[in-house]
Amino acid sequence: MSKVRVRFAPSPTGGLHLGGVRTVLYNYLFAKKHGGDFIVRVEDTDQSRFVEGAEEYIFDCLKWCGIEADESVVKGGAYAPYRQSERKDLYKAYAEKLVVDGHAYYAFDTPEEIEGMRVQRKAAGSGSLQYDAGIRMKMNNSLRLLPDETAALIASGKPYVIRIKVEDNSSVAFTDMIRGEITFDTNNVDDKVLVKADGMPTYHLAVVVDDFLMKITHAFRGEEWLPSAPVHILLWKHLFGIEHMPQWAHLPLILKPDGNGKLSKRDGDRLGFPVYAMDWTDPKTNEVTKGFKELGFLPEAFLNMLAMLGWNPGTEQEVFTMEEMMEAFSMDRVHKGGAKFDFEKAKWFNHQWLQKLSVVSYGLRVKAILEDKGIVITDDVYFEKVLDLVKERCTLLTDFYEQAGYFFKAPTTWDEAAVKPKWNESKNDFFISFIKKLKEEVDFSAEKIEIVFKELATEKNIKPGELQLPMRVMLVGAKFGPGVFEIATIIGKHATIERIERALDIFK
RNA sequence: GCCGCGUUGGUCAAGGGGUUAAGACGCUUCCCUUUCACGGAAGAGUCACGGGUUCGAUUCCCGUACGUGGUACCA
Helix, strand or coil: CCCCEEEECCCCCCCCEHHHHHHHHHHHHHHHHCCCEEEECECCCCHHHCCCCHHHHHHHHHHHHCCCCCEECCCECCCCCCEHHHHHHHHHHHHHHHHHCCCEEEECCCHHHHHHHHHHHHHCCCCCCCCCCCCHHHCCECCCCCHHHHHHHHHCCCCCEEEECCCCCCEEEEEECCCEEEEEEHHHCCCCEEECCCCCECHHHHHHHHHHHCCCCEEEEEHHHHHHHHHHHHHHHHHCCHHHCCEEEEECCEECCCCCCECCHHHHHHHCCCCECCCEECCCCCCEECEHHHHCCCHHHHHHHHHCCCECCCCCCCCCCHHHHHHHCCHHHECCCCEECCHHHHHHHHHHHHHHCCHHHHHHHHHHHHHHCCCCCCCHHHHHHHHHHHHHHCCCCCHHHHHHHHHCCCCCCCCHHHHHHHCCHHHHHHHHHHHHHHHHCCCCCHHHHHHHHHHHHHHHCCCHHHHHHHHHHHHHCCCCCCCHHHHHHHHHHHHHHHHHHHHHHHHC
16 A cells, blocks of 8 residues: 555635644544655635635644644645645646546636526526536536637636536445445536636645645545535546545534534634634734633643544543554544534643643743743742642643742732631731741741641630631632642741731731 | 435443443532642433334434535635
């Protein structure tokens, strides 16, 4: 068997959606598992939808995911160029060949004429509104026109498209790696446009030509392409021979968590979770759409979560490294049905991965986030102590700031509602005495502080429990976080005393 | 409308003619913790429906329902 070659073929029209990343992943896993090549080909044949910066953004996302293409517009390769707009002239020749062989034809119909045909067919009660065998001999195309007329029309500069001629009363079948045998009746397949009036190929022609030229062996794409598969198969048959066609797999869709339908960017905005891999700024409106990266996801967790959304190894393992995924992945274990996206589960994956991270790696990532918030780490020993204590409390990288911010900045607001209602003179006394004792204390370990605290509480005849919450609020500002005495020992004697004194002013 | 694809707890899912129908997320309760998380334990919750085939169907077949995708000179 020839070397496995797969491709991801995005259109540079905006942010990179979850489903797109998953398609990348499955392609990549499959390629690497079989020692093959992963190619990224940019499908920019629709100039009207082209968005500035989208292509670069897609590659940034891949980079963040740690996925590098073996061949692409940035990397180059033996089959360059990898941008379809730069391959424009190539496609036309294949379409012309199809015309010569009788598998395609020139069509001069204007959009209005086509629309008119649809209205008429509908009025006549036809089930089909397609441009197909049932109607094409009534349309303005080279099938109906005399050769001279066609030639004259083309020579006159009349805009035209090239359409595939789909034979009726036939069937086309192929084997999908996920779904098995799929058959289509050609009566339901219309004469799709292959070359547009502007000379650009449509997706249908371009994928087939490029997959052939780039020697693609396996083609994986979203399920939304299934209905147009017969067109592609027919093209393969007419142009290159069905035996050279790649093996297809149509991946299940990722659905919105609530209600019905495919997950869209709008669902993320509405339900408060990201849909794009990274922040995407629309160049026209400057509107920013949140990405998983900026929200505090680890790429490993993001990919892991995506892998499990539609694929399952059949074991109980859920947390996978890229290497483990490559090992375990197989296309026949990909689900047929779409899966609803669950942000809670996504966060669970991130938590798992965060805990797997080494202190060094965790620290590096967290530092960057803190710096964005204006906290610069100067004391690494101190930082590591904090990290060790707070590490497991974070689900997202960005949680670290709220979970540990008080280690770097004294609180400026306090949860007074949690303290004041039960605050009294004797508690105030306790803390004043406590400060005194702390000042004398040389051993400022958590254990020692706790002993001092509890002894003093007993002496003053107050339950330690009633004092711990106020103490926590004094040090943290709120009622969360690790053990109070551990916090105290880390921030140190000076800061502990200072924070208690400060809060005492507020509480009284 | 027409065509394609799909349907195991709320969600992701394993399984597959005879099982107490895995596991995970979420949820509830308890333990840990005089905070909040984490962690540990327990619990509730399911084979869309109707016909076949079969000794037996959640599993196979056929319908129905529902969902989803396509039906563009978009990808």
